[in-house]
Every structure is written in structure tokens, then in C-alpha cells.
Amino acid sequence: MTRRLTTIDLFAGCGGMTAGFVEQGFRPILAVEFDLYAAATYAANFGERHTFYGDIATLPEGDIPQVDVVIGGPPCQGFSNLGSKDIGDPRNQLWREYVRVVKAARPKVFIIENVDRFMKSSEFQLLLAEAAGGSLADYELSYGHLNAADFGVAQRRVRTIVIGSRIGKIELPAATHARDPKDSGLLPWVGTRDRIHGLPERPATTELPASTAEFFSEVVPGRFKGLDIHVGRNPTALSLERYDHVPPGGGRFDVPDHLLPRCWREKPTGTTDVMGRMRWDMPSHTIRTEFFKPEKGQYLHPQWDRAGKHRVNRPITHYEAARLQGFPEDFEWCGTKIGIARQIGNAVPVGLASSIARHVKTLI
Structure with missing residues (x-):
């Protein structure tokens, strides 16, 4: 031994x-x-x-x-x-x-x-x-x-x-x-296919389950695991229209000018990965603490077809980000949505x- x-x-x-x-x-x-x-x-x-x-x-x-x-x-x-x-x-x-x-x-x-x-x-x-x-x-x-x-x-x-x-x-x-x-x-x-393909394309909820746990004599939200943190967001119609124009590996330069916010229209260079879409056959870019915001990086779900028949127009979920970081399916999480996102990104x-x-x- x-x-x-x-x-x-x-x-x-x-x-x-x-x-x-x-x-x-x-x-x-x-x-x-x-x-x-x-x-x-x-x-x-x-x-x-x-x-x-x-x-x-x-x-x-x-x-x-x-x-x-x-x-x-x-x-x-x-x-x-x-x-x-x-x-x-x-x-x-x-x-x-x-x-x-x-x-x-x-x-x-x-x-x-x-x-x-x-x-x-x-x-x-x-x-x-x-x-x-x-x-x-x-x-x-x-x-x-x-x-x-x-x-x-x-x-x-x-x-x-x-x-x-x-x-x-x-x-x-x-x-x-x-x-x-x-x-x-x-x-x-x-x-990314190796880590997140096959997960529900439409998250069932935008909220974590209503459960708590106690650690260090403090009550915290948790313990969540797996699909518990597969939570979505509610993008605006304008955001969804922007997402729909972005192919795998693309970004804000694929979005028509009339759909861009003024700050992006007036900045023709730099910040190339914002509003970006991941690719199935390549690793993601760095998962940061605000991966749930497409305006922060290349965080759109990789599923997109040119014909427009099968597109997943949303940012990745907390669970998908955790999987891209290599955490196992049964890993348990405590905290708020923002708190867990910060843990994953850090x-x-x-x-x-x-x-x-x-x-x-x-x-x-």
C-alpha cells in the first residue's frame, strides 16, 4: 500500500x-x-x-x-x-x-x-x-x-x-x-461537442431550484447539480435577432449595422469575439465570470445551420459553462446564479x- x-x-x-x-x-x-x-x-x-x-x-x-x-x-x-x-x-x-x-x-x-x-x-x-x-x-x-x-x-x-x-x-x-x-x-x-452536445437545447427554467443548505453555520442556496444549473435567460426580441445572424466562429461583425448598438457601430475594429458563437469542432474561448452575456465574449451556443432550420439562439447555461471547465456531471454547487457563475469563471x-x-x- x-x-x-x-x-x-x-x-x-x-x-x-x-x-x-x-x-x-x-x-x-x-x-x-x-x-x-x-x-x-x-x-x-x-x-x-x-x-x-x-x-x-x-x-x-x-x-x-x-x-x-x-x-x-x-x-x-x-x-x-x-x-x-x-x-x-x-x-x-x-x-x-x-x-x-x-x-x-x-x-x-x-x-x-x-x-x-x-x-x-x-x-x-x-x-x-x-x-x-x-x-x-x-x-x-x-x-x-x-x-x-x-x-x-x-x-x-x-x-x-x-x-x-x-x-x-x-x-x-x-x-x-x-x-x-x-x-x-x-x-x-x-x-465543445464533447462536453455539451446532447444537453437540452431549451432550458426548462431561468431560475435555480428553491433549496438551501448550511455550511459554516450559514444558510446558502444549494446544493445544486447537473441540470439544476442548466438555467436559461429571457433575451429581448432584438437580442434574438442579433444572435440569429451569427454563425459558428462569427461575432458582432456578422450582425447587420441596423441591429448593432451605437457603441459597436462606431467601433469598427477590436473586440472581435463579442456576440460570438462557439463551434462544435473547436474548444470554446476562455469561460469568464459573465459567460451568460453574449456581449462579453464568444458565448452563444454552437448550434447554428446556414439554412436556418436548426439554430439555438441563446448564450450557454451555467451547466454548459461548468462542463466546458471540465467539472463532472455530479459536481454540486452552492450560491446564487451570479455567485455560481463567478465560481465557474474563476x-x-x-x-x-x-x-x-x-x-x-x-x-x-
């Missing part, structure tokens, strides 16, 4: 990264999350006893166990292309709390996930300095950008991954999939986390 490797998940969110590591046989023994709904979702799926709901800065040092691997993605709003790119954003400093936990837990390996711009930030340079001669001097770092689609996820999502190891340098995992594999021996990218794709976990596991 071999001992199951243990993890701590920091800024755990709903548990996308933990889900990938559990898939590879790891055992989570501590998770830290500040948002109630996300912490409740994590607890519903992985256990409440080891879930610390609160500010990571208040996590007592004595409550941090020794583990094999520390994982997590410190908040990245200050680095995001969609954010203000405010270098003084206090959320940018939370990676220091991550380092504090690493020092206390003494893992063999730690893994940081963040937005692609993180590697260009001053905070990243400070992290490198910590490894060069500071509190992380025992760890050798590998870092770079990984695209979730290159690891079998039905989503193009490029993230910064940092692997720190004190058991010998661990390079980032090699891709298993490619857009055009040819003679590379890699598998082709996975399209999560690490399960398939990417699982690939990293498998790679690291073989080297520990």
Missing part, C-alpha cells in the same frame, strides 16, 4: 484545482477560501471539516499541516487584461500569504496558477527573488504559459503556471493535445489541474 499524497488548496474557489488533484489520487487536508458561496461549494464536494472559510491572513500558523503539495491561484484581478491593471491593487499582494503557508507546510512541491499577464508583473519578479535567496530559497522554479486546450480541455484558456520544487527541478508538463497534431503523436484538441479547468497533478505525482 502506498500513502496518498496530500494537498493544501489556497484561494481554492469552488475547487477546480482540487478536483483535478483528487482525480489523480491526492487527498486534500486543508483548503482556504474567503467567498462564502465558493467555500460552500468546495465543502459540498470535498468536505467541510478541512475547509477554512475566511481571510487567509487570519489562518493561524499552527493550523497549517505539513503536506506533499500546496496548490492555488492567488487573486489576479490586478493583473488581468479585463481589470484596471492597478499595480497597487491589494489583491496582487496575496501571493505573499501563499508563500507564508508554503513556509509553514514545507511541501515537496508547490504550484501557483494565475493569469497569463502575471509573468509580466512586478509581483512575479518579487516571487523570483524569494526563490533566488529569500524564504523560498529551497525551491527551484519552473514557470511558463499553459493552454488548457493543449491538455484535453474543451476550452482555450492560457494561464501562467509556476512549479516550485525542493526535490529537484520539475519542468512544466508537456502538451498532450494540439490544434493541428499532424505527425506529432499528440491528440487533436477537444471541441475556476482552474479540471482537466488542466489533473494533467499537472499527474505530472507532479510521477516525480514526487
